[in-house]
Amino acid sequence: MEVVLVSLLNGLVYGMLLFMLASGLTLIFSMMGVLNFAHASMYMLGAYFAYSVSRVIGFWAALVVAPILCGVLGAVIEMYALRRVHRNGHIAELLFTVGLAFIIEKGVQMAWGLLPVPYRVPPVLDRALFHIYGSNFHAYRGFMLLISILMFVAIWLLLTRTRIGLVIQAALTHPEMVGALGHNVPRVFTIVFAGGSVLAGLAGVIGGNYLVTEPSMAATMGPIVFVVVVFGGLGSLTGCFLASLIMGLVQTYAVVLDVSFADLLARFGLKVTSATPLAEVLTMPLPRVGALLPYLMLILVLLIKPRGLMGTRDT
Amino acid sequence: MSAVGTAARPIEAGGAAGFVRRQWPWLAALAFALMLPWFSYDWSTGRHSGFIVSMLSQIGISIVFALSYNMLMGQAGLLSFGHAVFLGLGGYVTAHVLNATKAGSFPLPLELTPIAGALGGLVFALVLGYFATQQRATAFAMITLGIGELVTSAAIMFQTFFGGEGGVSTNRMTGHSLFGLGYGAPIQVYYLIVAWAALSVVGMLLLTRTPLGRMANACRDNHERAQFVGYDPRMVRFFQFALSGLFAGIAGALYTLTYEIVTYDTVAGPMSANALLMTYIGGVGVFAGPVVGAVLIVLLQSWVSLLSNSWLVYAGVLFILMVTFAPMGLTGLVLVHQPIWRGGRMRRLIGPYLQLLVPVLLVVLGFVLAVELCSFLTIGAAQGKSFTLSKITIDPRSARPWLIAGALMVGGGLWLRFAMRRFGTAWSAVSEEVKRAELRA
Numbered sequence: 001m002e003v004v005l006v007s008l009l010n011g012l013v014y015g016m017l018l019f020m021l022a023s024g025l026t027l028i029f030s031m032m033g034v035l036n037f038a039h040a041s042m043y044m045l046g047a048y049f050a051y052s053v054s055r056v057i058g059f060w061a062a063l064v065v066a067p068i069l070c071g072v073l074g075a076v077i078e079m080y081a082l083r084r085v086h087r088n089g090h091i092a093e094l095l096f097t098v099g100l101a102f103i104i105e106k107g108v109q110m111a112w113g114l115l116p117v118p119y120r121v122p123p124v125l126d127r128a129l130f131h132i133y134g135s136n137f138h139a140y141r142g143f144m145l146l147i148s149i150l151m152f153v154a155i156w157l158l159l160t161r162t163r164i165g166l167v168i169q170a171a172l173t174h175p176e177m178v179g180a181l182g183h184n185v186p187r188v189f190t191i192v193f194a195g196g197s198v199l200a201g202l203a204g205v206i207g208g209n210y211l212v213t214e215p216s217m218a219a220t221m222g223p224i225v226f227v228v229v230v231f232g233g234l235g236s237l238t239g240c241f242l243a244s245l246i247m248g249l250v251q252t253y254a255v256v257l258d259v260s261f262a263d264l265l266a267r268f269g270l271k272v273t274s275a276t277p278l279a280e281v282l283t284m285p286l287p288r289v290g291a292l293l294p295y296l297m298l299i300l301v302l303l304i305k306p307r308g309l310m311g312t313r314d315t
Numbered sequence: 316m317s318a319v320g321t322a323a324r325p326i327e328a329g330g331a332a333g334f335v336r337r338q339w340p341w342l343a344a345l346a347f348a349l350m351l352p353w354f355s356y357d358w359s360t361g362r363h364s365g366f367i368v369s370m371l372s373q374i375g376i377s378i379v380f381a382l383s384y385n386m387l388m389g390q391a392g393l394l395s396f397g398h399a400v401f402l403g404l405g406g407y408v409t410a411h412v413l414n415a416t417k418a419g420s421f422p423l424p425l426e427l428t429p430i431a432g433a434l435g436g437l438v439f440a441l442v443l444g445y446f447a448t449q450q451r452a453t454a455f456a457m458i459t460l461g462i463g464e465l466v467t468s469a470a471i472m473f474q475t476f477f478g479g480e481g482g483v484s485t486n487r488m489t490g491h492s493l494f495g496l497g498y499g500a501p502i503q504v505y506y507l508i509v510a511w512a513a514l515s516v517v518g519m520l521l522l523t524r525t526p527l528g529r530m531a532n533a534c535r536d537n538h539e540r541a542q543f544v545g546y547d548p549r550m551v552r553f554f555q556f557a558l559s560g561l562f563a564g565i566a567g568a569l570y571t572l573t574y575e576i577v578t579y580d581t582v583a584g585p586m587s588a589n590a591l592l593m594t595y596i597g598g599v600g601v602f603a604g605p606v607v608g609a610v611l612i613v614l615l616q617s618w619v620s621l622l623s624n625s626w627l628v629y630a631g632v633l634f635i636l637m638v639t640f641a642p643m644g645l646t647g648l649v650l651v652h653q654p655i656w657r658g659g660r661m662r663r664l665i666g667p668y669l670q671l672l673v674p675v676l677l678v679v680l681g682f683v684l685a686v687e688l689c690s691f692l693t694i695g696a697a698q699g700k701s702f703t704l705s706k707i708t709i710d711p712r713s714a715r716p717w718l719i720a721g722a723l724m725v726g727g728g729l730w731l732r733f734a735m736r737r738f739g740t741a742w743s744a745v746s747e748e749v750k751r752a753e754l755r756a
Contacts, residue, residue, distance in 0.1 A: 035453055081639065088642040091394055094456070095595060099635040102588070106628045110689040219584075223464055230457050284472065292468045295461040302458050303446055 006137075007252045013141045015248020016148035017210075019241055020203035021221065022228040023155060024196025026240040029229055030172045031192055033090055034082070037097040040222035041104040042070050042197045046204025047213045048112055051119035059122040067201035074197025078190045101218065109215045116214035144206050151202065152241070159237070168192060224251075227298040233311025243309055247294060254290035340603075341516070348375070348509050352502055368501045369573075370617045375508040376569045377593060377613050379515045381605035383562035384590040389599030390523060391555045392535030393448075394456045397463025398563060398590050400443065401436040403470070403582030405564025407477060408435025409571040410485040417489050424493045429511050429568040436564015437557060444556035448549060451538065455552075463587055470579035482578030485571065501573075508569050515565050520602060522558065531555045592630060596637050598644025607645055625690045632682075658749035667741040674731035681723025688716055 025039045049066035050059075057065075077100070085096045120126075121140045128136035159165040171178045171188055179185040211217065224247065232243030261282040265271075301308060335342060351371055355364035380402055387393040409432040415421035416428075423431065447458045470477040477483070487498050496503055522528050533541040534548040541548055571577050580586065589612070597608020612630065619626040641648050655661055688711045709716050 033453075035456070085639050088638070090453075091392075092638050092642045094394070094453075095591070096635060096638045098588075098591070099631055099638060102631040103628065103635065106625065106631060110625065110628070110686070110693055113693045223460060226457060226460065230454075281473070288472060292465055292472075295465040295468070298461040299446060299458055299465070302454055302461075303449060306450060306454055 003256050007256050008249070009137060009141070011249035011252035012245070013144050013148075013248075014252055015245040016145060016152070017203055017207050018225065018228055018248055019244035020148050020151060020199055020207075021225045022232070022240050022244050023152075023237060024199040025225055026229045026232065026234070026237065027168070027172070027192050028196045030234050031168070031175060032082075032093075032189055034093045034097065035226065035229075036193075036196075037094070037222065038077070038100040038104060039097075039196065039200055040218040040225055041101045042074060042200035043204040043207070043221055044108060044213075044215070044218040045073070045104065046070050046201030047119060047208025047217065048108055048117070048204075049201070050205040050208060051112075051117050051213055054119070054122075063202075063205055066205045067198045070201025070204070071194045071198035075190055075194035078193035082193070083186065083189075101222070105215055105218060112215070114215060116212050119209045119213040121209045140210060144210060147202070147206055151199065155199075155237075164188070164191065224294050227294040230298055231301050231308055233308025236308075236310040239308060239310030247297075250293055250297070251290060254293055255287050257286050260285045344606075345509070345513055348512075349506075352505060363502050365501065366617075368505050370613060372501065372505050372508050372569075372573045373617070374610055374613045375505070375512040376566050376573065377589075377609035378606050379512050379569065380563060380566035380590055381593040381597065381609040382516060382519050382602075383559045383566065385594045385599060385602075385605045386519060386522070386531075386555060386559035386562070388591070388594055389604070390528065390535065391531040391552060393451065393552060393556070395447075395459040395587070396456055396584070396591075397459035397461075397466070397587055398559075399584075399586030400463055400466045400582050401440050401560040401563035402567040402570065402586065402590075403466070403577065403579070404439045405432035405436035405567030406571045406577040406581050407483060407567075408432055408564070409568040410483040410577045411476075413485040413487060413489060413571070414483075416491055417486055422491050424491045425487060425489055425496075425498055425572070426493045426507060426510075428572065429565045432564045432566075432568025432571070433561045434564070436567060437561040440557045440560020440563075444553055444560065448552040448556050451548070451552065463582070463584060467579055467583045470582050477579065478577075480579065482576055484576045487572050487575055498572075504572055507572065511565060511569055515562050516606075519562060523602060527551065527554055527558075592634055596634060596644060598646035598648075600643050601646040601650065604644050604646040611645070623687060623690075625686050628686055628690075629683075654753075655745055655749055658752055660745050660749055663745050664741065667738045671731075671734050671738050674727045674734050677723050677727030678731055681720045681725075681727055684716065684720040685724065688720060 021039065021043055025036060028034065028036050028039070046066050049069050050062040053062040053065045081100075082093065082096065085093050125140040125143050127139050129139040129142045130137050157165075159169055167178060167183050167188055168191075171183075171185060175185060178188070208217070228243045228247050229240060231247070232239035232241070261284075265282065305311075348371070352363050352368055355367040356362075357364065380398075383401075384395070384398050387395050387398065409428050412421060412423060412428055412431040413425075416423050416425075443462050447455060447462060450458060471480055473479070487504065492498065498504055498507070530541060530546050530551045533544070533546075534551050538548040541551070567577075567581065570581065593608035593612045594605045595608070596611060597606065598604030615626060615630055619629060623629075637644060643650070652661065652664075655664065688709075691711045711717075
């Protein structure tokens with residue numbers, strides 16, 4: 001029970017962090033048809049910006065400044081580069097973001113060095129919030145959960161209650177029609193791209209000190225966020241939300257549940273020894289396989305339900 | 316991506332002379348590849364330069380790998396992010412076969428071990444490709460990304476087949492050879508690589524002329540119309556994927572023979588990205604494009620990495636520039652000149668090109684200076700190096716070099732903009748002239 005509850009909380013924190021990244025990506029992907037490989041790089045930049053800014057004016061200012069910097073960068077990338085590459089077709093666009101992610105990673109290495117930077121949780125939040133079955137629930141996790149819920153509510157209000165939100169929603173499913181109705185679709189694209197970058201940057205600010213701020217953080221987070229977006233389905237924020245939570249919980253529970261196929265087979269009276277074929281696969285404990293699970297889920301969902309959990313369009 | 320270059324010419328009869336006339340660039344490249352190690356031959360010690368031979372071997376492996384990648388990307392329009400999986404798995408299979416040969420249980424001559432790698436690549440491509448090719452476009456790219464990550468994690472985890480993090484070591488001196496060669500010297504392996512690379516190039520070139528190759532192009536350009544013709548695009552993708560895995564497996568086998576160790580690096584993302592980089596920079600629309608890309612990237616990798624910490628930055632910037640301004644790659648850029656060349660007006664472009672050269676050099680110089688300053692400030696400082704340019708030590712902490720770099724980039728950039736516009740006018744004037752001359756003829 002204890003493990004289940006603590007992991008539930010941790011899984012929620014991680015899932016909401018994933019959602020913060022994935023929501024921007026799914027909006028960009030759905031509207032522009034571009035799978036933005038540089039999205040996780042924005043997350044990394046958010047963390048690094050926050051580290052540098054917080055050393056000068058403190059964490060709380062960085063919480064605002066760093067995402068804005070990411071948003072500006074995103075807008076510049078969309079207006080001056082992506083729009084140009086768009087003419088060369090979807091594959092060129094996708095490859096452009098791949099190259100961008102690559103250069104951002106190298107740029108971060110050059111600007112901040114190869115080693116992790118000491119970006120730490122602010123001292124105010126560096127304590128236990130409450131105790132649960134003898135283990136601490138860290139205050140910073142509560143803060144992350146709070147920020148991500150606030151962000152979720154903000155996005156939801158923005159998308160459903162404002163004019164631009166309605167245009168964005170319409171452009172998710174019928175981009176051509178929105179253009180035909182006289183809306184400035186390229187500007188909507190820029191706004192969404194910048195907005196997505198802000199969210200990714202924010203995720204970096206609050207995730208960078210929770211996890212580790214290092215040059216490879218984009219490469220480790222990137223594929224998982226893709227999995228979430230594809231798993232949730234194109235054009236559906238709800239699907240994306242569900243997929244984020246599922247992924248967060250699956251990854252958290254995979255770490256704490258120490259079982260393997262061999263244990264499962266043992267219940268049915270089958271004993272796995274070192275002589276059994278594929279013994280190595282069967283006895284591999286779940287925590288070690290945890291890293292594989294997202295990709296297995298991705299491949300399975302694309303084969304069974306190519307549109308993803310709640311997707312409305314083909315990828 | 317329009318079809319250029321791979322368009323099948325009717326295979327003319329014409330005997331040996333005709334063959335030489337048509338295929339002279341390939342034959343010249345082959346002769347060049349055979350001669351190259353001897354340019355670095357040290358007659359006093361009777362040895363080849365190890366650096367050159369290992370670089371040439373790497374070029375040979377990369378050519379096969381990049382060409383096999385282009386079977387998907389250029390010829391079938393399938394963007395894969397996990398192509399290294401088949402290189403790596405081919406390599407693992409070869410390593411196990413070599414170890415079995417060494418142990419005496421499987422006496423396969425070393426010259427034929429790439430067949431084992433090819434079969435390994437083929438079998439895994441059949442299995443994994445069955446899933447991946449259910450989809451096309453972005454979904455296909457995502458599945459291959461997933462497969463790539465999956466196999467990489469599996470390679471780190473499992474000991475029996477992959478050897479875990481340490482990988483599988485082997486020894487190419489198995490004592491079994493068709494020609495009684497020992498293969499202790501890298502130069503012997505190099506010639507083996509040349510032979511297998513030549514075979515693979517011929518194989519892949521011929522494949523583009525088979526119905527499968529033509530249908531792959533058709534499905535790339537318009538898969539719905541290809542369906543109407545009566546072919547199943549899924550099967551076309553599947554077969555193309557499987558054969559591409561076969562050739563990647565050959566590349567993996569050659570890799571194993573060269574380095575005598577296979578680790579999870581060979582199946583991991585950076586290796587797949589390498590294939591993408593080489594293929595795209597070389598040009599996806601021309602059969603020989605990936606060859607050009609492979610040669611260029613390996614040269615960059617081996618030489619620039621000796622000079623600079625940040626060669627990957629340059630490769631990345633080159634990639635972005637190609638995607639933005641020249642989506643058909645380097646060979647595509649060359650092919651654009653074909654009508655002007657045929658019209659005999661190349662000479663008129665020399666002047667405008669020379670005028671472009673100066674600002675381009677300025678910008679490149681400024682950019683390289685800025686990147687190097689940056690990297691010496693952090694990575695170089697951590698390694699305790701100092702930035703020296705022909706005996707002058709540059710201090711990356713002072714403002715002057717930064718100002719020079721900035722001035723070079725901004726000034727050169729403005730000049731380049733101006734020069735580009737003038738080049739554009741000259742270019743359209745010349746091509747207009749060529750078109751009119753063609754109409755008159």
